[in-house]
Structures are given as C-alpha cells and as structure tokens.
Amino acid sequence: MNERRAAWTFVAPALVVIGGLFLVPVAAAFVLSLTDFDLYALANLDNLRFVWLGNYIDILKTPLFWKSLGNTLYFVAVGVPLSIAVSLAAALLLDSKLARFKGAFRTALFAPVVTTVVAVAVIWRYLLHTRYGLINFTLVKLGIAPIDWLGDPHWSMPAIILFAVWKNFGYNMIILLAALQGIPPDLYEAAHIDGASLWQRLRHITLPMLRPALLLVAIITVSGYFQLFAEPYVMTQGNPLQSTVSVLYFMYDEGFTWWSLGRASAIAFLLFLLILAATTLLLRWGRREDAA
Amino acid sequence: MIGTSRWQTVLVNGALVLFAFFALFPLLWMLSVSFMHPGEASTLPPPLLPHDPTFANYRELFERAGMGRYLLNSFLVACAITLLSLVFNLAAGYAFAKLRFAGRDRVFQTLLAALVIPAQVAMIPLFLIMKWLHLVNTYGGVIVPAMATVFGIFLVRQYARSIPDELLEAARIDGAGEWRIFGMIVLPLLKPIVVTLAIFTFLASWNDFMWPLIVLSDEAWQTAPVALAALSREHVQDNELMMAGSVVTILPVLALFLALQRYYLEGLLLGSVKG
Numbered sequence: 081m082n083e084r085r086a087a088w089t090f091v092a093p094a095l096v097v098i099g100g101l102f103l104v105p106v107a108a109a110f111v112l113s114l115t116d117f118d119l120y121a122l123a124n125l126d127n128l129r130f131v132w133l134g135n136y137i138d139i140l141k142t143p144l145f146w147k148s149l150g151n152t153l154y155f156v157a158v159g160v161p162l163s164i165a166v167s168l169a170a171a172l173l174l175d176s177k178l179a180r181f182k183g184a185f186r187t188a189l190f191a192p193v194v195t196t197v198v199a200v201a202v203i204w205r206y207l208l209h210t211r212y213g214l215i216n217f218t219l220v221k222l223g224i225a226p227i228d229w230l231g232d233p234h235w236s237m238p239a240i241i242l243f244a245v246w247k248n249f250g251y252n253m254i255i256l257l258a259a260l261q262g263i264p265p266d267l268y269e270a271a272h273i274d275g276a277s278l279w280q281r282l283r284h285i286t287l288p289m290l291r292p293a294l295l296l297v298a299i300i301t302v303s304g305y306f307q308l309f310a311e312p313y314v315m316t317q318g319n320p321l322q323s324t325v326s327v328l329y330f331m332y333d334e335g336f337t338w339w340s341l342g343r344a345s346a347i348a349f350l351l352f353l354l355i356l357a358a359t360t361l362l363l364r365w366g367r368r369e370d371a372a
Numbered sequence: 373m374i375g376t377s378r379w380q381t382v383l384v385n386g387a388l389v390l391f392a393f394f395a396l397f398p399l400l401w402m403l404s405v406s407f408m409h410p411g412e413a414s415t416l417p418p419p420l421l422p423h424d425p426t427f428a429n430y431r432e433l434f435e436r437a438g439m440g441r442y443l444l445n446s447f448l449v450a451c452a453i454t455l456l457s458l459v460f461n462l463a464a465g466y467a468f469a470k471l472r473f474a475g476r477d478r479v480f481q482t483l484l485a486a487l488v489i490p491a492q493v494a495m496i497p498l499f500l501i502m503k504w505l506h507l508v509n510t511y512g513g514v515i516v517p518a519m520a521t522v523f524g525i526f527l528v529r530q531y532a533r534s535i536p537d538e539l540l541e542a543a544r545i546d547g548a549g550e551w552r553i554f555g556m557i558v559l560p561l562l563k564p565i566v567v568t569l570a571i572f573t574f575l576a577s578w579n580d581f582m583w584p585l586i587v588l589s590d591e592a593w594q595t596a597p598v599a600l601a602a603l604s605r606e607h608v609q610d611n612e613l614m615m616a617g618s619v620v621t622i623l624p625v626l627a628l629f630l631a632l633q634r635y636y637l638e639g640l641l642l643g644s645v646k647g
Contacts, residue, residue, distance in 0.1 A: 083471055086550035090467035091479070094460040094520035098483065101498060101517040106489055108497035173388050178381040187633060188392040191399065194629040194636075196579045198597040199618035202604045203402045206611050212414045214401070246394065251640070258641050296644060307490055310581045314601050328492060336586055341496050348493045355490060
C-alpha cells in the first residue's frame with residue numbers, strides 16, 4: 081500500500097510535464113487546426129472562430145504546400161537511401177577484420193553527428209560557395225564546370241542532401257556496426273569453407289542478418305528526414321525559387337512569421353499523418369518480408 | 373594468397389582514411405578559416421591555412437557580436453535541463469521498472485505510443501501555453517518543457533529492470549522508505565545510465581534549434597545556435613567571423629563527446645532498441 085502511494089510520487093512530476101506540455105498541446109493542436117486562430121485571436125480570444133476542416137482544405141489548395149511536400153519527399157526519397165548506404169559502407173569497413181585503429185576511425189566518422197546543425201550548416205554553406213567554395217574549386221580542378229549549388233533550384237536540394245548525409249551517417253553506422261558484430265562468426269566460416277566469394281557472403285549472410293537493424297535504421301531516418309528544417313533555414317532560407325522550402329519550414333513561416341497558428345497547426349498534423357503513414361508502410365513491408 | 377590479403381588490408385584502411393577525411397575535413401577547415409584575416413578566405417585558390425593567424429574574429433565575435441552571452445545562455449539552459457530532467461526521468465524510469473502500482477503498464481504503454489508524435493506537432497499550442505505562463509523569452513521557456521522526456525524514462529526503465537527485487541525487499545523489511553531506498557540503494561546502481569543520460573541530454577539541449585528559435589525571439593536570451601543562425605543571415609560575406617562562431621558553438625559539445633563517448637554510444641544503442 082505504501083509502495084503504491086510512493087510510486088505515484090516518483091512518476092507524477094514526469095507525467096505532469098509530459099502530459100501538460102506534450103500530450104495536452106498535441107490534442108490542443110488538433111483543436112487549433114480546426115479554428116482560424118491568428119494574430120487577432122492572439123490579442124483577443126473573442127476573435128476566434130471554428131472553421132472545421134477549412135484550414136485543411138485551404139492548405140491543400142495552396143501551391144506552396146504542394147511545393148514544400150514535393151521538396152520534402154525528394155529529400156526523404158533520395159536522402160534516406162543514400163544516408164543508409166553510406167552508413168552501411170562505413171559500418172562494413174569498421175567491422176572488417178583488416179581494419180586498423182578501429183576506435184579512432186569510429187570516433188572520427190561519428191564526430192559530425194554530435195556537432196550543432198546550425199554551426200555545420202554555416203560551414204557547408206561556405207564549402208558550397210559558387211566562387212570561393214572548396215567543393216567547386218575541386219570540381220574545376222577535375223575539369224568539371226562549377227555548380228551554383230545554393231543558387232540553382234536544380235542543385236539546392238542535392239546540396240542539402242549531401243550535407244545531411246555527411247552530418248547523419250555516423251548515427252546509423254553505430255547501430256549497423258553493433259548489428260554486424262552480433263552476426264555469429266561460424267556463419268562466415270561455413271561460407272568460407274564452401275568457397276563463397278566476398279560478394280556472395282555479403283548478399284546471402286550479412287544483408288539478411290542485418291534486416292531487422294536496417295528496418296530500424298530506415299524508420300528512424302525516414303521520420304527524422306521528414307522533419308527537415310534547420311538545414312534550409314540556415315543554408316538557403318527556402319530559396320532559390322522555394323526549391324528548399326520543407327513542410328516544416330512552411331509550417332514555421334505560417335505560424336511564426338504570419339501568426340496563422342490555426343493553419344500552421346493543420347500543417348503540423350498533415351506532416352504527422354505523413355510520417356505515420358510512411359513509417360507504418362515501412363514496418364508492414366518489413367514484417368511481410370520477414371514472414372515470406 | 374598472402375599478397376591478396378595485404379592488398380585487401382590496404383584497400384579497407386585506405387577507404388577508412390578517405391571516410392575519415394571527408395568526415396573531419398569540414399571541421400578542420402572551419403578551425404583554420406576562423407584564424408584568417410577578414411576577406412582572406414574569399415580569394416582564389418581557397419587558402420587551406422591562415423597566412424598570418426589572428427584572433428581578430430574571436431575578438432569581434434565576443435566584443436561586438438555578444439557571443440559570450442549566447443554561449444552562457446546555452447550553457448545555463450543545457451545544464452538546467454540536464455539536472456532537472458535527470459531527477460524527473462530517473463525517478464519515473466525507476467518507478468516504471470520496479471514499483472508496483474495500479475495502471476503502471478497502461479501508463480507506460482501510452483508514453484511509448486506518444487513517441488511516434490513528432491515534437492513539432494505540440495509546438496504551436498506549447499508556445500501559447502508558454503506565453504500564458506509568461507515564459508516566452510526566458511530561460512524557463514526552453515527548460516520547462518524539457519524537464520521530462522519519454523526517451524529518458526524509457527532508457528532508465530530498461531536499465532533499472534536489472535536491479536534485483538530482493539535488494540529492495542530487504543531494505544523495505546529494514547523499514548526504509550521508498551525515497552530513501554531510491555537515494556541510498558538504487559541511484560548508486562544506476563550510475564552508468566546517469567552519465568549516459570546526462571551527456572545525451574546536454575548535447576541534445578545544446579544543439580536544439582527549432583524550439584529555442586520559436587520561444588526565444590529576444591536576443592538577450594538566445595542560445596548559441598539561434599544567435600549563430602541570425603548572425604549568419606546578417607553576415608553572409610564575413611566567412612572568417614562565421615567560422616569562428618561555428619568553432620565556439622561546436623567545441624563544447626565535441627569536447628564533451630570525446631571525453632565521454634563510451635557512455636554516449638552506449639546510450640545510442642540502448643535507446644534505438646525501442647523500435
């Protein structure tokens with residue numbers, strides 16, 4: 081009896097914070113998304129009106145929403161596979177018996193993950209500078225025409241993807257490395273005796289054994305990449321020609337530049353549904369493959 | 373046969389060196405440019421090392437741009453969040469793992485389910501709540517919502533489950549109260565996870581951008597990343613100054629990570645098992 085009462089004193093503070101400042105706001109966001117909450121309502125709540133699905137219909141009719149959705153999907157569709165491929169390559173190298181100084185290499189490859197997004201985005205903006213950036217300088221040395229990375233709407237998103245891959249690959253690398261180290265060595269030994277090539281071992285042992293870890297990494301990365309915001313905020317401010325406006329950037333602008341908090345809440349909910357749909361599909365697909 | 377294996381060794385290690393070069397080059401270059409004279413980096417060919425190293429950018433950064441204040445803001449906010457969330461998450465995580473109470477599993481399942489909701493969904497009403505509480509443009513606006521996290525509770529619970537029940541029962545029979553047991557017996561056992569959670573939380577709060585950007589519009593209270601983003605929009609041409617700004621923003625977290633990386637990586641693995 082005493083233990084029960086005491087237990088609530090342990091969990092209550094955390095539950096009040098999470099409930100009051102996360103779960104209640106999430107529910108409130110839904111209610112807010114059904115209203116025309118704006119600057120006038122912020123000043124006086126009497127100006128608040130329910131518009132029901134009005135915000136959602138309005139947003140679906142806004143060209144910039146579709147543009148931001150397209151940009152975000154582009155970032156996810158190209159960025160996620162590329163990030164995971166690089167993470168996997170790095171993890172395989174670190175797991176190799178031939179690798180030296182594993183600890184030092186692991187630390188070096190992981191370092192970008194712990195850096196501050198805003199600060200490294202500032203560095204990359206400069207590395208990608210059309211005239212003085214080292215990336216274009218190297219391209220020209222190699223005989224390739226310089227690219228207007230952050231000024232050309234065709235190249236702005238690839239530039240941000242490149243940056244995101246550099247910044248994030250270390251995270252998944254650590255998860256995949258742990259999974260690689262969990263594969264029983266006798267599987268490889270048996271394959272070696274059977275004369276399997278490196279490629280065959282990778283395809284028939286490593287990748288199948290990594291499946292659960294790859295699924296996990298895919299889900300984490302997809303839901304993270306849908307939340308693209310700081311990179312375009314610092315590197316391009318959504319430009320050129322709105323080619324790097326992400327859904328979250330659009331939400332931020334609607335909410336905190338124009339103070340259309342009702343509309344912004346509706347955008348946040350649409351993004352949530354999108355992430356939920358994408359991760360659920362991934363999970364389903366992963367489970368079905370497991371069953372097959 | 374020995375020949376091919378030597379080749380493979382060179383190949384694997386060469387590829388790792390290349391990877392490490394790409395990972396570290398932007399950071400090393402940032403450090404180098406931060407010591408260059410204004411305008412020096414905007415020449416062709418781009419210089420790799422400063423011609424005549426100077427601290428001018430750092431001086432300008434602290435004397436004119438007020439970076440000291442922003443770093444202090446970041447430091448105070450990150451420390452407060454780390455300390456408070458440790459207390460809240462440790463107590464709750466331990467209770468969810470070891471204490472019996474009605475509805476325990478249902479409440480915990482609800483918390484886990486909430487992990488699928490992106491934080492940004494809550495941000496707009498949270499802003500209104502913070503405004504109502506008069507916490508906009510104060511440290512509290514950033515600290516209060518971060519005082520407890522589902523991730524932290526989950527991490528502690530996973531770890532605390534390995535504490536043997538007999539140990540707690542014995543203490544109860546001796547007449548110790550629950551909070552006394554928590555302080556005297558449980559906390560010392562949870563020490564590794566305390567370090568892990570502390571470094572995780574500190575790094576996350578130091579690096580956080582979107583929420584501080586929203587709730588701290590007043591310059592005096594801005595954290596380093598928010599101020600740096602504003603500076604970088606103003607000083608598009610001042611590359612050397614901006615690199616110095618990036619150095620002072622990144623250095624504290626990078627140093628902390630290097631000092632305690634074992635705990636950090638452990639937490640990363642423990643936390644991602646949740647999927």
